[in-house]
Amino acid sequence: MNWDKKRWVILTAACLVNLCLGSIYAWSVFASSMAEYFSSISGQNITSGDLAIVYTIANAVGPVTMISGGAVNDRLGPKKVIALGGIMFGGGMILSGFAGSVAFLIVSYGLIAGLGLGMAYGATISTSVKYFPDKRGFIGGVTTAVYGMSSVILPPVVTVIVNRYNATFAFKVIGAAFLVIILVSTCFLEQCPQGYVPAGYTPPAAQKGAADLDWKEMIKTPVFYVMLLLLTSGAFSGMMVISQASAMAQGMIGMTAIAASGAVSVLALFNALGRIAAGYLSDKIGRIYTLMAACMLCIAGMLCLYASAEGQQALFYAGICIVGVSFGSFMGVYPGFTADQFGARNNSVNYGIMFIGFALAGYFGPQIMRSVYASTGAYQNAFLIACGLNAAGIVLAVVYRGMKKK
Numbered sequence: 276m277n278w279d280k281k282r283w284v285i286l287t288a289a290c291l292v293n294l295c296l297g298s299i300y301a302w303s304v305f306a307s308s309m310a311e312y313f314s315s316i317s318g319q320n321i322t323s324g325d326l327a328i329v330y331t332i333a334n335a336v337g338p339v340t341m342i343s344g345g346a347v348n349d350r351l352g353p354k355k356v357i358a359l360g361g362i363m364f365g366g367g368m369i370l371s372g373f374a375g376s377v378a379f380l381i382v383s384y385g386l387i388a389g390l391g392l393g394m395a396y397g398a399t400i401s402t403s404v405k406y407f408p409d410k411r412g413f414i415g416g417v418t419t420a421v422y423g424m425s426s427v428i429l430p431p432v433v434t435v436i437v438n439r440y441n442a443t444f445a446f447k448v449i450g451a452a453f454l455v456i457i458l459v460s461t462c463f464l465e466q467c468p469q470g471y472v473p474a475g476y477t478p479p480a481a482q483k484g485a486a487d488l489d490w491k492e493m494i495k496t497p498v499f500y501v502m503l504l505l506l507t508s509g510a511f512s513g514m515m516v517i518s519q520a521s522a523m524a525q526g527m528i529g530m531t532a533i534a535a536s537g538a539v540s541v542l543a544l545f546n547a548l549g550r551i552a553a554g555y556l557s558d559k560i561g562r563i564y565t566l567m568a569a570c571m572l573c574i575a576g577m578l579c580l581y582a583s584a585e586g587q588q589a590l591f592y593a594g595i596c597i598v599g600v601s602f603g604s605f606m607g608v609y610p611g612f613t614a615d616q617f618g619a620r621n622n623s624v625n626y627g628i629m630f631i632g633f634a635l636a637g638y639f640g641p642q643i644m645r646s647v648y649a650s651t652g653a654y655q656n657a658f659l660i661a662c663g664l665n666a667a668g669i670v671l672a673v674v675y676r677g678m679k680k681k
Contacts, residue, residue, distance in 0.1 A: 279473050281465065282406035286414065288463035289399040290421040292357055295453035296364060296396050297425030299388075300543055302330045303521035304430045304536050308442035313377065323522050324648065326377060327641045330518050332385030334637025337393030338630045342490075344394035345401060345623030352466030353398040360398070361457030363391025368450025372443040384446075395457065396422065397630070400610045401623035405467035408619065409476040411611030412562065416554020419606045423550060426543035430521075430536040469620070487618030493625050498616065501675050506609055506632030508668035509566060512573050512661040513602025514633075515640035516580070516595060517542065523654060529585045538595060545596040549603025554611070562612040563672050563679075565604060570668040573601035577665070581658040601665075606633075 306323040313321045344356045367388025374380040400418055407414040429449070436445040472478065493499050516523070520542050524535035549569075557565040576597030583591040613629050614622045640661075647657040 288460040291460045293422035297422035300426035301429040308437045333389030336389045340394035341397030341627030345627040348398040348623045356398040360391045360395030365454025372447035412554040412557035415610035416551040416607035420547040420550035423547035430539045487620035503632040505671040509605040510636035518641035542595045545599030546603040549600035550607030553604035554607040567672040569601045569604035570665040577658045
């Protein structure tokens with residue numbers, strides 16, 4: 276079989292799966308609609324902030340199945356892993372359409388869909404990166420960018436469906452569509468042959484000398500913990516803003532629901548562009564320099580959001596665009612970064628464990644945003660906290676460079 280040609284078909288199929296999985300980034304649009312629905316049936320005032328726990332859990336449980344599914348993927352290939360993950364993800368969304376309470380939504384979307392997402396996402400990323408050792412950064416950027424592109428496309432679609440029907444119907448129809456797309460895409464996926472190298476490609480000396488560590492060996496290295504904390508620091512701002520983007524646009528700037536859904540799409544677009552651009556850039560200048568620049572950039576974005584007020588749409592858009600690029604940089608660079616550091620053979624499991632850093636950001640980011648808003652009635656202090664964590668990320672990047680030199 277000509278794997279040099281086949282790998283592009285496999286990459287396309289993986290990207291289609293990720294396009295469906297990335298709908299989690301459109302959560303803020305679902306949350307606003309579901310909050311109104313729960314308020315209408317319960318008689319209580321439920322806000323999108325009250326539903327942040329659902330988004331938090333969906334992100335937090337992902338590494339569980341990324342790790343367990345990654346072990347199966349490394350041995351048996353991606354077909355079964357992604358098919359099972361797709362059934363859980365699509366099925367969980369469909370079940371969410373029957374939710375009558377926040378607790379039901381936590382189980383259906385937070386747990387079932389979240390676990391399915393982690394299983395399928397981990398397999399698509401690691402499989403794609405293994406097929407492209409010649410351009411790991413760029414391919415990591417492309418596959419994760421498509422994941423982010425879902426929230427460019429989906430928010431306006433969800434808003435139209437909700438306005439015409441209701442939020443529960445949107446969950447059902449979108450979940451069913453995703454289920455079909457993922458299962459069809461798995462038919463084109465294949466396990467990467469061990470030791471595969473594209474024709475005409477000679478691995479650089481750094482890659483030739485890199486050992487293929489398993490997860491037990493990886494967690495014994497000090498550099499793993501630096502990388503984990505750096506991912507947490509870098510992803511925190513993006514996870515915080517994404518979880519409340521629609522509510523921020525309406526509450527801070529005074530946008531309508533439709534305009535706010537457009538802001539969510541703009542954030543997602545720059546998130547996706549950041550993944551591709553940073554992935555490509557990291558192949559040229561190095562992963563750690565790209566990540567350091569992303570932290571610096573994010574501080575500027577957070578300061579723009581801090582200064583935003585009602586009617587200042589230009590400053591608000593500047594802030595979310597910058598945050599989107601920065602967040603996308605971390606998501607695009609880290610799959611290749613992990614494979615470079617610990618080897619490609621066990622990258623499915625290793626990246627799943629590394630993804631715990633993302634899960635920590637997915638937990639603390641939305642929760643801190645919600646707590647700050649509940650105590651102060653504004654988001655500004657949360658933006659300052661995010662600036663501090665990005666500054667910590669710059670320090671961690673410097674520490675990483677020092678460890679690599681030694």
